[in-house]
Amino acid sequence: MRENDGIAAIVPEVIGWRQTIHANPELGFAEHETAAFVAAKLTEFGLTVHTNVSATAVVGTLIKGTSGKAIALRAELDALPIKEVADVAYASREDGVMHACGHDGHTAMLLGAAKLLAESESFDGRVVFFFQPAEEVLGGGKKMIEDGLLKRFPVEQVFAVHNWPDFPEGHIGVRAGPQMAAVDDFEIVFRGSGCHAAMPHLGDDPLLAAASFVTAIQRLVSRSIDPLSPAVLSVTQIHGGRFNNFVPGEVKVEGTCRFYDRALSDHCAAEIERVAKATAAMHGASAELTYKRGYPPVVNPASGAALAAQAGADTVGAERVATEFQPSMGCEDFAFLLQGVGDGAYVWIGAGDVGPGAGLHGDRFVFNDAIVPIGIRFFLNVVQRALPVGGK
Template identity: 60%
Template sequence: MLKNDFIADVLPSVLEWQRDIHRHPELGFDEHRTSDFVVTKLREFGLEVHRDVSATTVVGVLRAGDSDKTLMFRAELDALPVNEATDLAHRSEIEGVMHACGHDGHTAMLLGAAKLLSQSPGFDGTLYFVFQPAEEVHGGGKKMVGDGLLQRFPADKVFSQHNWPGAKEGAVVITEGPIMAGVDDFTLTFSGKGAHAAMPELGDDPVLAAAEFVSASQRIVSRSVDPKSALVFSITQVHGGRINNIVPDKMEVQGTARFFDPALSDHVEKQIHKIASGLAQSHGLEYSLDYRKGYPAVVNTALGAATARDAAYAFMTDEMVITDAAPSLGCENFSYLLNAVGEGAYIWLGAGDVGPREGLHGDRFVFNDKLFPIGLRMWVSLAQTALARGA
């Protein structure tokens, strides 16, 4: 940081806030203390604050100038059901709950940006600071959109930043197009007539159908889609039976699919039906499929990515702005906000290489403190780029 740098003035507070939130993690939709903390800080900074939007969501509003342009920044509030195994002085004080994905850092950074921009706006328009609950698993982004967030706070563009272990330390990663995958889950049930294991001819055998499905379903990726398309199809659980001398009357097969092309969601569902139907018929069984469409893919728009790159180049050297990173098959429900707004980008902050259990969702995960000044500067630069005075 430069001498007398404005980031240096707020950084100690941001670190203090992150440590406090890390010590008191809360799971999705239970982030009451964290929301209270955010509300207190935003009011201290003089922002207009709303917490009647959706569950534990907090929205801070900051206006400057007279432009009707609007911009939304988003950070996450929730933690994970993980037992922390670090030796940090500020390790979690809540048994079985940990900020193992860095949402504490993201919240602290966005609070820091709100403080900086309230003191020295440098932009023309309206900024919405959205602190989202339940990013992990529970779909807080979908609920916010469904509860009318964007009707009350309509935005021209939306952005979010996420620390990213494995990416070049200190780099800002901004790619156009897919950056995080869509994800669906399913439960397939084969049902028939059970029998004693010594007399299998008296019943059906859903175990055989389930076993054959595990093998046959691999053709979904290898034989039913273009090899250049990104699709991961994984069987993750098989359940059935309670005792070793009875052939069960029911077997469950569970799994997940991940992809970037939204059309693959319907394709995978149809292929499961096709394979399961054939197996059920050949074994004399019935089958049912519970196919659950999950988070859509995060696809950065061309304009959103360009705006973020311009903001990054304003303070980063060219080699530290990465624009051609491969997307991740992990998922993120920022997709709901991005799809609803229509323009924006999801930005990675490179956290460098990490060891076993030290990556995202690991019990030894530690937020890289070097990212705080970069993330703060990125938020400020985004505000001043997307809501430029005189533009």
């Protein structure tokens, strides 16, 4: 679907939907107005709409022909707890909440594809549209599966797109194998005896223990993991103390681990605990670890990645489709859906160069509306490739 397919005619309307969603952002599992907007549009297009699936999720189904094959297309509903700084006419009306990742654009593009697919006879089978809550941090995709999504709406493949700043504008990236990393979070509480800052010999110093841990734990990546297996450990928060003349009795350290090999989750948990306890003991303190296993890696099966690459070539031309590039250490809860279904792909659509603070999760982030027709066309081409008329 490259020419005269109705996409150009609906792009202004789709951008309008995006701006409406952007101006009214909602956090994970609270996307009530966004979900109602999506459900109303899908109903208007003639799809069968389900809102009793999981939390604020919306599912639309569309059947054409008789093949019985089914695929799913997914977009996200939630925004982020970020105060918007971007100077746009449709800026967030909710103080401290912002669509800073492009979920408004992904949802609008998928709605556009649903509208055009409902009006066409270009495929043979069933397309299920997953509009999921709480992609950010809270694992809405995992909850949908736990609530029976894939049993109620079984599909053979699932696909999703994400705008990708600093990837060439209008290019498509999809690779077989890992495209996004797994993520685990950790929290360590160092405890000792508080004491007056002028009399440190009368207590243990958990703050010093925490500081030693921050430097020591970097050996996890540099000395305990195969250098050919990518991994990142970042300490992101340290909290302790209230007065400048008193050594606190408790200090909390938090951070995150990223990797593509899921087996590293157990290794990181064990190594962090070992180093934390040893460091604490060296300073006469104690350490208690809480290790939270988060999203698994997004790993595209070869078959799903190949179909997505073909659909990408149909959309922007083969010369603008990348299948070999560095994956990201960012994470995505689409991993749960991809893992649950067993086939499909996660795809980047390049948004081009952006400035400081304008990348994903930046307070100056602005979705590049130039990629709206590309996203819509890609979804249509995925459906035609996966569910061809005549079954070819």
